[in-house]
Amino acid sequence: MNIKSIYPCCILALLIVSSCAPKRDLVYFSNMASSVTENNTQAQETRIHKNDVVNITMTSSNPESNLLFISNKNAASGTSLYKDGYRVNKSGYVNLPLIGDFKIEGLGVDEAQTKIAAELDKYVKNPVVDIQIVNFKITVIGEVNKPSTFIITDEKVNLLEALGMAGDMTVYGRRENVLVIRNEGNHKTMKRLNLNKQEAMNSPYFYLTQNDIVYVEPDRSKAVEYSQNTRLMPLVIASISAVAVLAAVLLKR
Incomplete structure (x- = not known):
């Protein structure tokens, strides 16, 4: 090969290498129309599971009964009371003041509140029950x-x-292939969502439930970038370019 052609060839090689990276859509819901779009998907009702920690507050219109709730709740600290709430045992029950063991596993939060209030109505007037899941968590990796x-x-x-x-995705995150892993009863389900498409908002997996895991898969370009051969590529190309420049300078003399 003619030495004069080495330098242009190196430039061409650099352009080819830089153009090999696939084009990616980094915009969420990029297919959404400019007009306002309605999303009718609603968050799924939160249900109570075994090993959940629930904060259950019970009150009534009678101050004496309210004191009884507090004293009984403190007395239950050696049983099912756990930190800021009650841990649902492996059978799905919690031990409540006045009521005793009461099964709430599988119930929605609103449904559990209604059922506990109905049971309390046997003992006090106008009971009000509020339930919050203390350990409701999700994981993003x-x-x-x-x-x-x-x-x-x-x-x-x-x-x-x-x-x-989680600080949003990195530039390597595949927005078109986000995996949601969900516990449903005794088994796990997995669903991939394309966040480049507005249709993802209609998925029942768009709203997360307790203990969901969100996994953002890396783009293949990251694997290429971090491979040993690819890390050596810039050094090789730089060396070839340096030789080409030196040859060009020598030819001008």
Whole structure:
């Protein structure tokens, strides 16, 4: 090969290598129309599972009964009371003041509140029950800036909010292939969502439930970038370019 042609060939090689990276859509819901789009998907009702820790507050219109709730709750600290709430045992029960063992596993939070209040109505007037799941959590891992497990206080979070808590995806995160892993009864289900498409908001997996795991898969370009051969490629190309420049200078003399 003519020495004069080495330098242009190196430039061409650099352009080819730089153009090999696949084009990727980094915009969420990029197919969404400019007009306002309605999303009718609702968050699924939060249900209570075994080993959940629930904070159950019971009150009534009678101050004496309220004191009884407090004293009985303190007395239950040696049984099912756990930190800031009651841990649902392996049979799905919690031990409540006045009522005793009461099964709440599988019930929605609102449904559990209604049933406990109906049972309390046998003992006090106008009972009011409030339940919060203390250990409602989700986990976001993979190609995000701050992978972690997050405690959700209001028991309602969607996929975008979860990614926001994790510092959003890195540039390597595959927005078109986000995996949600969910516990449903005694088995796990998995669903992949394409966050480049607005249709993802209609999926029942867009709103997360307790203990969901969100995995953001890395793009193949990251694997290429971090492979041993690819890390050596810039050094090889730089060396060839240096030789080509030196040859060009020598030819001008």
